[in-house]
Amino acid sequence: MKKITTPLNKNIIKSLKAGDEVLLSGIIYTARDQAHKKIVELIKNNKKMPFDLNGQVIYYCGPTATPKGKVIGSCGPTTANRMDGFVEPLLKTGVIAMIGKGGRARFVKDIIRKYKAIYFIAPSGCGALLAKKVLSKKLVGFKYLGPEAIYELQVKDFPLVVAIDSKGNDIYGKKGQGARVRGQERKEKR
Amino acid sequence: MNLRKEIEAGVAQANFVLRSDVLCLLKKAYSAEKNSKAKKALGWILDNAAIAKEEKIAICQDTGLPVIFIDVGKDVEISSSIVKDIEDAVACGYMNNYLRPSIVDPLRRGKSSYHGAISHVHFLANIKGMKITIFPKGFGSENKSRLKMFNPTAKVEEIEDFIINSVKEAGPASCPPFVIGVGVGGTSDCALLLAKRALLGKIDKPNKDKFSNDLEMRLLKKINALGIGPMGFGGRCTALAVKVKTASTHIAGLPVGVNISCHALRSASIDIKNV
Incomplete structure (x- = not known):
C-alpha cells in the first residue's frame, strides 16, 4: 500500500500504475456536475476561479449536510463519466488528478495520457467510511449550489485505487464504460 | 401514535441502517469471495454499514430521491391531505437528520431542496391498516433504469438477454453488487413501478411464484458470470439478488422494466394498525 501526500507532482503520478491501491493525505477539492459547468464557464470567460486549480486534486462528490459535532457528513464519490466532457479544460488549467467512481469514456483516457494526469x-x-478520513471541510466557492458547491477537504489516508494511470492504462479494460467480461481481457491482450 | 415522528424515524432508519436482508447477502458474498480486490471492496461496504449505523451518518451521501409507497388497506379511511402530511414529514426527516437535499427543478436546476418526494398511493384489498415505505433511491443506479416493450411472442431468453444487458450497461459506476428489480407485464409505467416494488421485498427469500423464482435464479447466475464484481473489480458477485414481479398485460404486448439498486439498497416501513 503506497502512501501519497498532496501536492502531487508529476513524479508521484508517473510512479502509480492502474490497479495500485494508495492512501492519499492532504488537500482535495469537491466538484461535481454543476460546479464543473460553472468552472468551465469561468475558464472560457477568463474569470477568476474560486481556488487555484493548478496542481490540484478534484473529487467528484456532493456530501450530505454536516451532522452536529462532526467535520463532514457522508461523502463518497459520484459517477465520474458525467464529468467526462469537462475533463480537458480542467486538466489544461492545471488539475492533476481526479477522484470518482466507475469507468470513463475512451477519449478521457487519451486526455489523461496527454496531460500525464491520473484518475482514482x-x-x-x-x-460514512470516507467521512472518517476527512479532517476538515471548508467552503471555497459556489455556495448557492449547496451540496454541489466546492469544498476544500483535508483528508488523511483516504483509500483510493488507481483506475486510469498517466499512461492511459485502465483497470476496466479497453472499453472502460462496460463490464469486464470474463475472458475478454485475455482476448484483448492477444 | 405520532405519525410525523414515526416517519422521521423511518427516514433515519432507512438512511443510517442497512436492511438486514441486504446485510445478510453482503456478508455471504464477502465469505464466498476469492478475488482479493473484490473482497476488499466488500469489506469496505460492510465496514461502511457498521460506521453508518454506529455514528448515524448516511450510508451513502446520495440519500436519494425519496420514493414513498403508501399502501392503504380495506379497513382504512383516509383524507387526501395525508399524502402531503407524509411528504412534509419525510422532508423534515431528511433535514433534521442532516441528509442531502438532492431535489431540483428538472430544467432550471438551481438550488436543491428537501421537497419533491415521489409518492405512490395504492388502495389494496388484501391488507389491513396502512403501510408507509420510505425508499431513498440513489441516482447512480436509477440512471440505469431500462424499459423495453417486447412483442408478445418474444421468448423468455430474449427478455433475459435484455435484463443482463441492462446490468452490463450499468457497469462499475452504479455501485455493484446490485440488486436487480424486474417488472414484467402491465403497461409501460406499470412495468417500471413493479420493478421498483420488487426491490422492497425480502431479497434473501425465494419468490413464492415458481416460474418467477426460476427466472430469478437463472438471471442471477448469468449476471454473476459477467464478472463485473464489487466496485467493478471482478469476482463472483455482480448482483446480490434478482427480484421479479409480474402483472397481467395486453394480448399485443409484453412490457419489461428494469430498476437497478446499488449495494446500498435502503428502505424502511411503518405499519399503522389503527388509523
Missing part, C-alpha cells in the same frame, strides 16, 4: 476511484457507496 474511491470506495463507492461508502460515504
Whole structure:
C-alpha cells in the first residue's frame, strides 16, 4: 500500500500504475456536475476561479449536510463519466488528478495520457467510511449550489485505487464504460 | 401514535441502517469471495454499514430521491391531505437528520431542496391498516433504469438477454453488487413501478411464484458470470439478488422494466394498525 501526500507532482503520478491501491493525505477539492459547468464557464470567460486549480486534486462528490459535532457528513464519490466532457479544460488549467467512481469514456483516457494526469476511484457507496478520513471541510466557492458547491477537504489516508494511470492504462479494460467480461481481457491482450 | 415522528424515524432508519436482508447477502458474498480486490471492496461496504449505523451518518451521501409507497388497506379511511402530511414529514426527516437535499427543478436546476418526494398511493384489498415505505433511491443506479416493450411472442431468453444487458450497461459506476428489480407485464409505467416494488421485498427469500423464482435464479447466475464484481473489480458477485414481479398485460404486448439498486439498497416501513 503506497502512501501519497498532496501536492502531487508529476513524479508521484508517473510512479502509480492502474490497479495500485494508495492512501492519499492532504488537500482535495469537491466538484461535481454543476460546479464543473460553472468552472468551465469561468475558464472560457477568463474569470477568476474560486481556488487555484493548478496542481490540484478534484473529487467528484456532493456530501450530505454536516451532522452536529462532526467535520463532514457522508461523502463518497459520484459517477465520474458525467464529468467526462469537462475533463480537458480542467486538466489544461492545471488539475492533476481526479477522484470518482466507475469507468470513463475512451477519449478521457487519451486526455489523461496527454496531460500525464491520473484518475482514482474511491470506495463507492461508502460515504460514512470516507467521512472518517476527512479532517476538515471548508467552503471555497459556489455556495448557492449547496451540496454541489466546492469544498476544500483535508483528508488523511483516504483509500483510493488507481483506475486510469498517466499512461492511459485502465483497470476496466479497453472499453472502460462496460463490464469486464470474463475472458475478454485475455482476448484483448492477444 | 405520532405519525410525523414515526416517519422521521423511518427516514433515519432507512438512511443510517442497512436492511438486514441486504446485510445478510453482503456478508455471504464477502465469505464466498476469492478475488482479493473484490473482497476488499466488500469489506469496505460492510465496514461502511457498521460506521453508518454506529455514528448515524448516511450510508451513502446520495440519500436519494425519496420514493414513498403508501399502501392503504380495506379497513382504512383516509383524507387526501395525508399524502402531503407524509411528504412534509419525510422532508423534515431528511433535514433534521442532516441528509442531502438532492431535489431540483428538472430544467432550471438551481438550488436543491428537501421537497419533491415521489409518492405512490395504492388502495389494496388484501391488507389491513396502512403501510408507509420510505425508499431513498440513489441516482447512480436509477440512471440505469431500462424499459423495453417486447412483442408478445418474444421468448423468455430474449427478455433475459435484455435484463443482463441492462446490468452490463450499468457497469462499475452504479455501485455493484446490485440488486436487480424486474417488472414484467402491465403497461409501460406499470412495468417500471413493479420493478421498483420488487426491490422492497425480502431479497434473501425465494419468490413464492415458481416460474418467477426460476427466472430469478437463472438471471442471477448469468449476471454473476459477467464478472463485473464489487466496485467493478471482478469476482463472483455482480448482483446480490434478482427480484421479479409480474402483472397481467395486453394480448399485443409484453412490457419489461428494469430498476437497478446499488449495494446500498435502503428502505424502511411503518405499519399503522389503527388509523
